[in-house]
Amino acid sequence: MRNGNAAQTEKKPEEANESSTCRITDKSLSTVARFENEALGLKQSRICREKKKLEEENTENFFKDPFQFARQLFQQPRSGTLAAQKEELKNLFHKAYSDP
Template identity: 50%
Template sequence: MDTLRKQKRKLKKQIRAASSEETNGLLVIWRQLKARHSALSRAESARKKRSQRRKNQERFIRDPFQFARQLFQQPKSGTLTVEREELETHLKKTYSDPTREIPLEETTGLVWPAAPGMKFDSKPPSLQEVIAVVSKARAKSAPGPNEVP
């Protein structure tokens, strides 16, 4: 890829210095070099992606919880270079509410929902309900003699 890049640069200089008859032929050569360079770049990018995917799979198989933790954990960088008083005043100004203790006024126009027509059933599910739910569950395997996969 480096040699192709150098050849392209060299050819660009030749195109600028060439006469109008030679320019067309040099442009054809330059486009061919560009196509080869693009193809090599795509191949190199695909190779790097495959390598990275393989490494990620190995890390996941080794310790899935650590892998997931590293995925969502933000990197810690930098140092805090601010005075404590300035930081506290900024946080107080940003995250405090001076009208917190004042009660809210009555809002007109709010509609209260009607009372439920039926009481909530708080008893545990019956055996028949459990069997019905379990038999409908799909676990991507054939059910056994008790119809539970």
């Protein structure tokens, strides 16, 4: 019976290796947390620099030409091409916008 208990308490070599290699200590967790915190801080500082640079460029462009800057704010990008003929458009606009 003693041999049966010994067999149950002994670990297989594969299980022993897994538990020893997968051990996580408090020190390693704190190191990982510190690196993640530093990475987050670097990301936030990069985003802050990019926003500041964009704000400076916008301010500079506004003072160069305020009207052009305002036009660029509200201007939609052009999409597609006009497939109608010039005569069709002329007739359509004449019917729509001329006095009867």
